[in-house]
Amino acid sequence: MEPQSARITGWGMYAPQGVLTNADLERLVDTSDEWIMTRTGIRERRVAGPGETTATMGAVAARRAIATAGLEPDDIDMILLATCTPDYQLPSTAAFVKEAIGNRRAAAMDLAAACSGFVYAFATANSMVRSGMARHVLVIGSELLTRFLDFTDRSTCVLFGDGAGAVVVSASDEPGGGMLDAELTTDPSGAYLIWVPSGGSASPPSSQTVARGEHFIRMNGSETYRYATKTLASTALRAIERAGLTADDIALFVPHQANLRIIRFVANSMGIDMERVYVNVERYGNTSAASVPIALAEAVDAGRIKVGDNIVFVAFGAGFTSGAAVVQWTADPANGRRARSVDDHASVHAPADWQAAAPVPDVLMDVLSRNGASPAPVAPKVHA
Numbered sequence: 001m002e003p004q005s006a007r008i009t010g011w012g013m014y015a016p017q018g019v020l021t022n023a024d025l026e027r028l029v030d031t032s033d034e035w036i037m038t039r040t041g042i043r044e045r046r047v048a049g050p051g052e053t054t055a056t057m058g059a060v061a062a063r064r065a066i067a068t069a070g071l072e073p074d075d076i077d078m079i080l081l082a083t084c085t086p087d088y089q090l091p092s093t094a095a096f097v098k099e100a101i102g103n104r105r106a107a108a109m110d111l112a113a114a115c116s117g118f119v120y121a122f123a124t125a126n127s128m129v130r131s132g133m134a135r136h137v138l139v140i141g142s143e144l145l146t147r148f149l150d151f152t153d154r155s156t157c158v159l160f161g162d163g164a165g166a167v168v169v170s171a172s173d174e175p176g177g178g179m180l181d182a183e184l185t186t187d188p189s190g191a192y193l194i195w196v197p198s199g200g201s202a203s204p205p206s207s208q209t210v211a212r213g214e215h216f217i218r219m220n221g222s223e224t225y226r227y228a229t230k231t232l233a234s235t236a237l238r239a240i241e242r243a244g245l246t247a248d249d250i251a252l253f254v255p256h257q258a259n260l261r262i263i264r265f266v267a268n269s270m271g272i273d274m275e276r277v278y279v280n281v282e283r284y285g286n287t288s289a290a291s292v293p294i295a296l297a298e299a300v301d302a303g304r305i306k307v308g309d310n311i312v313f314v315a316f317g318a319g320f321t322s323g324a325a326v327v328q329w330t331a332d333p334a335n336g337r338r339a340r341s342v343d344d345h346a347s348v349h350a351p352a353d354w355q356a357a358a359p360v361p362d363v364l365m366d367v368l369s370r371n372g373a374s375p376a377p378v379a380p381k382v383h384a
């Protein structure tokens with residue numbers, strides 16, 4: 001039976017313990033705290049430790065979202081994980097999340113739309129719940145970007161960080177609330193402006209592609225900046241219009257956290273004052289698909305969102321993709337307290353006859369040990 005509405009019932013986030021500051025980056029590449037702060041607004045970002053993967057981070061955020069929703073892992077019947085930094089090319093990272101959260105019944109799949117991935121997955125979850133195909137969909141954005149960065153390229157390595165965020169979208173028998181409307185766009189003219197050249201079928205991995213650093217993220221920053229500022233505003237406005245609202249009706253914007261200058265420019269061009277925009281880019285950098293759900297979880301837990309508020313998620317990323325969703329908030333923000341009992345540990349099984357190469361780049365291991373962070377909440381591996 002089709003429900004009356006599909007509502008966000010749970011939210012949660014996870015940020016790894018390791019911190020990489022601008023001062024640390026000054027020791028790695030020719031850059032400065034002043035340059036990074038003025039061009040991006042980023043002060044520090046998080047770095048996953050050796051025991052962590054995109055799946056384990058996503059699983060911690062997911063367990064928090066499930067706890068907040070007052071559900072058990074087995075209540076989830078669909079897991080959608082947005083990422084551009086999966087644990088493996090095959091199988092999906094979502095399959096490992098299913099294992100790590102202890103769910104026995106859900107279907108699980110990954111979704112690739114880069115930094116817009118969470119908004120795409122959220123809109124997909126909404127459709128699945130509204131159509132009656134699923135009652136509780138777990139939507140996760142999880143990214144481990146520090147393993148795909150060239151720490152000799154100052155134009156990219158200062159921008160990105162690791163983390164995960166999640167929501168639960170649930171069927172409700174009460175009408176109203178939840179996602180009011182969404183706008184999703186894709187413009188392949190920007191396809192090579194943010195990309196990882198090798199490792200896929202167009203350019204399979206080889207010793208040459210690795211020697212040329214083609215497994216790292218490449219980006220044309222200034223072209224991306226121009227396109228992002230324009231598209232974030234038009235996508236958000238289109239979603240708001242489709243929902244039958246105006247920008248004045250929106251209590252809080254939760255934008256993708258790529259760059260403070262981009263966020264300010266977009267707010268200004270939409271005539272929104274920054275009090276109505278949630279910003280945490282200074283602490284996490286750009287966490288791609290994880291940035292909107294991390295920002296959402298922080299915003300709700302900080303009391304920035306109340307029942308009845310209209311909020312907007314808006315993101316932009318490689319592809320070029322963009323996505324915006326207008327949501328009427330229905331959940332009691334105090335439910336966030338239920339996530340406090342969920343610890344930082346998650347693990348997945350590994351094949352008994354195979355050992356991954358040391359996953360964290362050496363330069364980052366040095367930084368993590370210098371900063372005194374235990375580089376990982378060590379996830380005990382359970383062997384098959």
Ligand SMILES: CC(C)(COP(=O)(O)OP(=O)(O)OC[C@H]1O[C@@H](n2cnc3c(N)ncnc32)[C@H](O)[C@@H]1OP(=O)(O)O)[C@@H](O)C(=O)NCCC(=O)NCCS
Nearest residue numbers: 031032035039115154155158221222224225258259316317
């Ligand atoms: C990356 C970004 C911060 C660069 O800022 P910018 O003002 O556009 O800077 P430019 O790329 O034009 O580079 C200006 C100069 O700074 C230099 N520079 C680049 N990175 C630097 C760094 N980390 N430290 C110091 N100098 C740096 C460049 O080499 C260039 O030097 P040059 O003029 O001598 O050639 C900005 O373009 C941006 O935010 N782009 C969008 C990126 C993004 O959000 N991507 C993800 C979308 S989801």
